[in-house]
Amino acid sequence: MARIIIIGASTGGLSAAYELLREIGKAHEITVVSLAPEFHFVPSNPWVAIGWRKRSETSFSLRERLEKKGARFFSTGASAIDAEKNTVTTGSGEALTYDYLVIATGPKLSFDEVPGLGPDGHTASICTVEHAEAAYARYEEFCKDPGPVIIGAAQGASCLGPAYEFACILDVDLRKRRLRKKCPITFVTNEPYIGHMGLAGIGDSKALMEHELRQRHISWRTSATIRRVERGKMIVHTNEAGEEEMPFKYSMIIPAFKGVDAVASVPGLVNPRGFVLVDEHQRSKKYPNVYAVGVCVAIPPVEPTPVPVGVPKTGYMIESMVAATVRNIKDEINGLKPSATPTLNAVCLADLGDTGVAFAAKPQIPPRNLTWAKKGAWVRLAKIVFEKYYIRKMKRGNVEPFYEKMILGALKIKKIE
Ligand SMILES: Cc1cc2nc3c(=O)[nH]c(=O)nc-3n(C[C@H](O)[C@H](O)[C@H](O)COP(=O)(O)OP(=O)(O)OC[C@H]3O[C@@H](n4cnc5c(N)ncnc54)[C@H](O)[C@@H]3O)c2cc1C
Structure with missing residues (x-):
């Protein structure tokens, strides 16, 4: 039986947990270490900040959902990772041992x-x-x-x-x-x-x-x-x-952004800003049983700029990192070599209050095969529909590729309009 620990339970971590539970959960031990007892849908934050949403509409508690599906859940965060000894220490002092670790701790706000x-x-x-x-x-x-x-x-x-x-x-x-x-x-x-x-x-x-x-x-x-x-x-x-x-x-x-302290302090795991250095399979370059998904992953800037500008890591991209990570862990457990790679394309819907803009960049770094931005009320409508859909599905533990659906849904709404 393999022991898999996921640190962080937001866009990257919770999707990874659900997907691992579905793919290999019955035979293996899956543990989620979160800093908070709740999931919160981060893209709703601009609406919360203007009073268009309440926190209760965009959040839900994690424990019962994860435990019902067979995962162990700790809500005291990871205070330290010992990647040589394969252990994570929780904020309440438990030392948890893993065979595979998935880091999904997002950013430290600098x-x-x-x-x-x-x-x-x-x-x-x-x-x-x-x-x-x-x-x-x-x-x-x-x-x-x-x-x-x-x-x-x-x-x-x-x-x-x-x-x-x-x-x-x-x-x-x-x-x-x-x-x-x-x-x-x-x-x-x-x-x-x-x-x-x-x-x-x-x-x-x-x-x-x-x-x-x-x-x-x-x-x-x-x-x-x-x-x-x-x-x-x-x-x-x-x-x-x-x-x-x-x-x-x-x-x-x-x-x-920087990497969070528990991750940034692991020798050889991160770049100077504390982001996890991964190979094309989402695995740490130094510790092959450590994977990382989401904002905590190191991605170099697309080009030099007069003032430093980082690369955004959006939901669609994170979803593809999660899919690759889960496939690779499953393969490794089955004695195969990891082969899945994320697409890392950028696709995003931005709500501008009375209209919206959709962006798609494939691949992320120019020259691109697809580079597209379109404005319209359909984007705003699609984002509102998507928010409801995403939160409902995450509550249920459904692991469909949400962001991909969002883009297809947005294009449908555009057609209807
Ligand atoms: C305001 C805002 C709006 C955004 N809107 C969009 C959007 O519309 N579309 C889009 O595609 N992308 C959007 N993004 C970008 C991206 O999709 C989100 O930031 C996404 O939530 C990133 O997911 P993540 O899991 O990598 O990190 P996070 O969502 O930041 O989650 C990391 C989790 O790890 C936890 N954590 C941290 N340290 C520890 C620790 N030591 N132990 C355990 N847990 C820990 C944190 O508490 C957090 O819950 C937005 C980002 C922001 C900030």
Whole structure:
């Protein structure tokens, strides 16, 4: 009997757990070590942060679902990994031994790289549901005394799509509240141009997203470095304008990501930023019985940029990492060599509050066979339908390729429209 431990139970970890349970669960021991007792659907965070969703609508508890399917569940997190001895220590001190380990711990949010950045400083965040809830509380306070707004992403950030989503959603919500006139919005980004998205653009995303921001009277700074944030002002450097002191009353900035401490501290497992170095089969280059999926995986930038920009790791891509990992672990247990590789294509739906934009890049790094971006209300509708569908299916432990379905579903909605 093989013992498999999965650390992290979100988009990557929970899908991996369900898929492993279905593929090999009966004969082998599957253990999930999560930092939280709940699953939360991360793509809903921009909506939580504006008050369009409640946390209870986008979250559910994990224990009974996983235990019913035969997995062991720990909700105290992994505090240490000893990859030489094949053990994981949980936050409550249990030492668990594995034959195969799947790391799906997502990012550590690197607010500390910019003084004053983040929920403990002067800017809101939508990266976790707790942050999104706090961002909403801040937003309600701001609406009582509105003023300038700064939305964007810090140097080194890779998760750019949600920053655009949030800027546009905020624009729509402020219009609904009849406050938009009092709130000039500036989009501050590390990207070399609007619509770069960490992927050197997708289709005509530059023109499309510039047009979108222009239509909404959202001005922008690109290749921006946020030097520091103080109460009510952000000090931003760009080559064109030099150092600017930008006033704000509300700000949401996506930080750069790193690997979480328990993973980053394992010798030889990670790159200098703590992301797991994997081969084409999602296996650690140093420890062949350790796999990694999701945001915790090291993927180099698609191109050099004046200010560092990371590669986004989106749901569709994560799903393909999970599928390859599960196939390979199953093969290894059956005495075969791992052969499955992820597709790593980028496909994403962004909600802009009153419309949406769909992106598809295949492969991720240009020159591509497919590079496509399209705007329309059908994208927004598809994303709302998908959210409900995804949460319902994840509650049930269904392991269909959700993101693939989402894209096909979106295209169907487009046809109907
Ligand atoms: C606001 C936002 C919106 C997004 N929207 C989209 C979208 O619309 N479409 C899309 O395709 N992608 C989107 N993404 C990108 C991506 O799909 C998500 O970030 C996705 O949730 C990443 O999944 P993950 O499992 O790799 O990491 P995460 O979702 O971050 O999950 C990691 C999990 O590991 C846990 N963990 C951390 N440390 C430990 C530890 N030591 N022990 C145990 N557990 C630990 C964390 O608590 C967390 O639950 C979005 C990202 C963000 C931040």
